[in-house]
Amino acid sequence: MNLEIFTFEFAQRALVASLLIGLVAPLVGTYLVQRRLALLGDGAGHVALTGVGLAILFGWTPIPFALVTATLGTVLIELIRDRSKAAGDLALALVFYGGIAGGVFFASLSPGGTSAALNSYLFGSLTTASRADLIYLALITIIIFIIIYLWGPNIFAVGIDTEIAKVQKIPVKVTAIVLAVLSALTVVVGMRVVGLLLVSAIMIIPVAAAQQITNSFKSTMLLASLLGLVSSVVGLLISFFVDVPPGPTIVMVSLGIFAIMAIAAAPFKKKEKPVAPLHNH
Amino acid sequence: MLRAILNLIPIAHGKINIKANKIAYVPQRLPAVSGIPISVFESVSTGLLDGKITLFSKKTNKEKVFQALKQVQIDDLAVKSLAKLSGGQLRRVMIAKALVAKPDLLLLDEPTAGLDFNSQKRLFSTLQELKKSGVTILLITHELGGLSALVDRAVVLDRKAKKNISYFGKLPIPIELDPESHHSEELKAKVSESVLGLNS
Numbered sequence: 001m002n003l004e005i006f007t008f009e010f011a012q013r014a015l016v017a018s019l020l021i022g023l024v025a026p027l028v029g030t031y032l033v034q035r036r037l038a039l040l041g042d043g044a045g046h047v048a049l050t051g052v053g054l055a056i057l058f059g060w061t062p063i064p065f066a067l068v069t070a071t072l073g074t075v076l077i078e079l080i081r082d083r084s085k086a087a088g089d090l091a092l093a094l095v096f097y098g099g100i101a102g103g104v105f106f107a108s109l110s111p112g113g114t115s116a117a118l119n120s121y122l123f124g125s126l127t128t129a130s131r132a133d134l135i136y137l138a139l140i141t142i143i144i145f146i147i148i149y150l151w152g153p154n155i156f157a158v159g160i161d162t163e164i165a166k167v168q169k170i171p172v173k174v175t176a177i178v179l180a181v182l183s184a185l186t187v188v189v190g191m192r193v194v195g196l197l198l199v200s201a202i203m204i205i206p207v208a209a210a211q212q213i214t215n216s217f218k219s220t221m222l223l224a225s226l227l228g229l230v231s232s233v234v235g236l237l238i239s240f241f242v243d244v245p246p247g248p249t250i251v252m253v254s255l256g257i258f259a260i261m262a263i264a265a266a267p268f269k270k271k272e273k274p275v276a277p278l279h280n281h
Numbered sequence: 282m283l284r285a286i287l288n289l290i291p292i293a294h295g296k297i298n299i300k301a302n303k304i305a306y307v308p309q310r311l312p313a314v315s316g317i318p319i320s321v322f323e324s325v326s327t328g329l330l331d332g333k334i335t336l337f338s339k340k341t342n343k344e345k346v347f348q349a350l351k352q353v354q355i356d357d358l359a360v361k362s363l364a365k366l367s368g369g370q371l372r373r374v375m376i377a378k379a380l381v382a383k384p385d386l387l388l389l390d391e392p393t394a395g396l397d398f399n400s401q402k403r404l405f406s407t408l409q410e411l412k413k414s415g416v417t418i419l420l421i422t423h424e425l426g427g428l429s430a431l432v433d434r435a436v437v438l439d440r441k442a443k444k445n446i447s448y449f450g451k452l453p454i455p456i457e458l459d460p461e462s463h464h465s466e467e468l469k470a471k472v473s474e475s476v477l478g479l480n481s
Contacts (some may be wrong), residue, residue: 032315033316033317034317068389083466142453150334152336153326153327153330154332156323157327157330160313160319160327163289163306163308165327166287166289167304167305167306168332169331169332170332171332211318214318215318215320215360215361216318216319216322217320218320220317
């Protein structure tokens with residue numbers, strides 16, 4: 001494999017962007033999977049597309065727009081979900097449809113614009129990450145790390161038992177909103193390389209793979225992050241050489257890793273003792 | 282009632298006065314063990330959180346967690362995943378999680394639910410130690426079983442009786458360790474006879 005391509009600046013930028021998303025997405029994904037909110041990242045990705053469409057319409061940098069719409073969208077979903085689980089599910093569906101429709105609508109309104117301009121944001125691109133983008137992405141990644149470091153234990157505790165968390169005076173609603181914001185931030189970090197439609201896959205699949213062999217939340221997080229990193233870099237390398245968008249390639253690699261780990265772990269799982277009942281009465 | 286004491290649901294009538302500074306709660310349900318693996322240590326560590334910004338890996342926290350695990354005699358299970366524990370062990374993990382923040386009032390909802398005879402005996406000795414250390418324990422149960430010997434005061438809630446609370450007083454004698462027995466009627470009879478001088 002000839003790695004000369006990395007002498008080009010665009011390839012270096014794509015590599016750095018893929019390292020960032022590979023590292024950070026599974027960390028946030030671990031909390032999402034624990035809270036059974038795996039689709040929240042998808043919702044954030046879809047609604048971010050409206051932000052990108054608006055940015056294309058006004059000729060501005062897409063990242064801040066995507067960040068604002070994704071954050072507003074996910075926080076709105078969480079607020080509705082807090083009132084009613086069923087309404088939250090519906091809100092998520094509306095965000096899915098509205099996000100894509102808004103993105104295509106606004107991008108098409110731009111002077112001479114077509115929805116084709118959105119393609120690189122939907123499935124990722126090797127060439128679109130500018131130097132300014134990388135600075136944005138690095139800053140957002142640092143913010144994600146700081147939030148996880150400071151508030152992660154509370155998100156974890158709420159994920160274990162909401163009622164006990166309330167007794168411990170953990171602000172459960174604030175924690176749900178923090179997780180929604182984390183999802184939105186992560187989606188924006190991933191939109192350049194993985195694309196908005198597939199970015200939540202890199203949040204979830206490495207977690208699903210890691211939990212096949214881990215025994216604790218922390219080890220799941222760390223292994224998922226490592227697998228996300230490997231998936232991103234390997235997927236990116238493959239996409240350089242077979243000329244396909246990096247998003248689908250990265251997701252295919254992470255699915256391959258998941259399949260290998262699930263198959264490898266299967267014989268050991270059969271030997272485990274029966275799982276304790278979820279609830280007793 | 283426990284949920285009202287904990288301010289999780291509004292109180293329809295009356296008032297609840299609690300002198301305890303720190304209350305911990307062990308619900309009836311056991312923790313979910315499907316999904317992402319959670320170790321015993323991690324689960325118990327969350328008991329230290331109080332809604333403020335907290336860092337996970339403080340050395341002092343580690344010591345506190347192991348102290349709580351020792352109190353319920355499961356310090357050897359610290360690195361085990363919750364999914365690999367029995368019902369009795371899970372119950373003790375939940376009690377350790379409640380104890381780690383050093384509460385002065387411990388609320389237990391149906392602590393013996395789903396526990397086999399041996400697990401009930403272990404739970405008894407754990408609660409006995411806690412009681413000796415000065416922790417006030419309020420537990421709600423349909424059948425006291427082996428825990429009856431621990432009880433200083435019993436309140437029997439009875440829908441049919443006036444004001445719902447029909448009997449209140451110190452248990453006259455420890456009821457035999459018998460997991461099969463249903464103590465509601467037995468309690469009413471014994472408490473009413475020897476404490477209140479009534480016939481149930």
